[in-house]
Amino acid sequence: MSTDSLQNDLILRAAKQQPVERTPVWFMRQAGRYLPEYREIRKRVDFLTLCKTPDLAAEVTIQPVDIIGVDAAIIFSDILVIPEAMGMNLIIEENKGGPRFTNPVRSRHEIDMLLDLEPIEDLRYVLDAIKLTKQELNNRVPLIGFSGAPWTLLTYMVEGGGSKNFRHAKEMIFNNPNDAHALLERLAQAVAKYLSAQIKAGANIVQIFDTWGGILSPDAFEEFSLRYIKQILESIKRNDEPVIVFCKGCAHALDDMATLGAEVIGLDWTFDIGKAREIIDGRTALQGNMDPTLLYSNPDRIRQEVLCILEKYGSYPGHIFNLGHGVLPDVPVDNVKAFVNTVKNESGRYHQD
């Protein structure tokens, strides 16, 4: 998929640390409940139906481009579509404690019984949504594809949902590490195939989300998470589409992450982006990293924080502005707009060479 014709390719250039006129900005979960237009659609369909209905998924994917003016769309979907396609029974009931699987996978037998993922068949609805979104975006901005990282997928599959202490996932890696590796191997292959298919369908850039990498000790993170992200990066089929790796709570591993083969490392809000840039030292671009709860504050305070983050990153190439985690469902739309507009209006001074 050629990107020559994109009217706004700022994110792709920033991802490759090429010159840009200003810092590009998008945010995780930008298509979601804080938008009245999204809530309107959700009155008619539940979350999973929305994911699985390409024309509706495309519609909500494009909403933040039109309403907020972000520099990229990210395909509306969920990281748990992979385990569901591998045979797990996924239930997402809003206001009932997050997604869950009725049949958690904890034994080697249960792992072996999982289906192999064939994205073109099993996740055709995502690929169709990507194609439709690309058509409707009409080259205005790039489209971001995404997947959960193997470790994060494992936690949901083994716990059967969200968790406080991740007891079952931890028991698997400590007591039966070979089972964990068998599952992670399957997931790494599935993720690589899935992201390759998303790129083939038209995604201009893809992000791997490791939401739960931060619950691991550094050694365990290396063994059970990073190893498989690296494997994905080695086997993903792509031309010049960049890959973003976002591991929440894992800034301790920035130096390792710089060598994964990803173009961009996503940073949550609990680490100084100026220090991160020094550690990364030009090996990748950086994405982030405003505290998502700042969108609860007010336009002045948000402006102050955006300026602070821009100044910390400084006049270096390779910054994609984002929150340090997903946008929260009940933030005021005007605050989100203030955030995007400040990045757009104030970042040019850092890109004058």
Added chain:
Amino acid sequence: MSTDSLQNDLILRAAKQQPVERTPVWFMRQAGRYLPEYREIRKRVDFLTLCKTPDLAAEVTIQPVDIIGVDAAIIFSDILVIPEAMGMNLIIEENKGGPRFTNPVRSRHEIDMLLDLEPIEDLRYVLDAIKLTKQELNNRVPLIGFSGAPWTLLTYMVEGGGSKNFRHAKEMIFNNPNDAHALLERLAQAVAKYLSAQIKAGANIVQIFDTWGGILSPDAFEEFSLRYIKQILESIKRNDEPVIVFCKGCAHALDDMATLGAEVIGLDWTFDIGKAREIIDGRTALQGNMDPTLLYSNPDRIRQEVLCILEKYGSYPGHIFNLGHGVLPDVPVDNVKAFVNTVKNESGRYHQD
């Protein structure tokens, strides 16, 4: 309170980076639900009654010394006794989502209405429990006192309990930072008085718990948490009793924490203790840092992890072994014993000079 007569003062020596024969070990929440002897007492009294009944508090405080063989006792109490003593209505119902306050503090008026803490009157039951525990311990091991850090206390007081995104606490620091500072100032004074009173009552060492420091960006952590911990360290009345500062999820600030004036920095399990030692570079001792969920595994795996952490810390003075967070309520007692025994039996080789 002289420590000359303590039969086991390993933790005090390690805290001061003095030579020890082996690495000392205790763990956060060591008096708790994983012990059948503790559960037996809890059948008769609820959690808060236990905190407020000195002879029972002393009894459960000493249980892990007798049963597990840890190198220190930590007084059985809760960090939320300070806000309760300042006039908040504390409710702790087990299995009902953690402690909560029925009257959260969110406005300047509500902050101004809080009472000043007079530990000798308001928290006499803690001081009495410390005196009684000291008597009953009969100098076998040191007694640790503790308090929540101002920031962590603020989160519970403002949220009215636990929280997912800490929206109200974040709104206060972003929208009304002066209110937050007014509250933190009050809390820092209260904590300093409370810890001074605990030391006067017989605590040989005290720990400040900042459980929620890790939800802040580094700048906000500096402004709303560390500043007040430093203030406590400047005003606490003590002779040679060491202070441990434990901030969960804050390894990004290790370099700053080394200059607080605390003898020991507690480290959670998400940062390499060998790297932490290099950053700290002898300015403080370090406490930690095994993943608490490892106690769900088995004695062999626990032994392997203990050896790994001992090796990472190496032959330097100033290591107090601990988990990276509190012991979980449902771990097998035999695993806890295996953890303690491995530290005791295997750490001598790192202390042969």
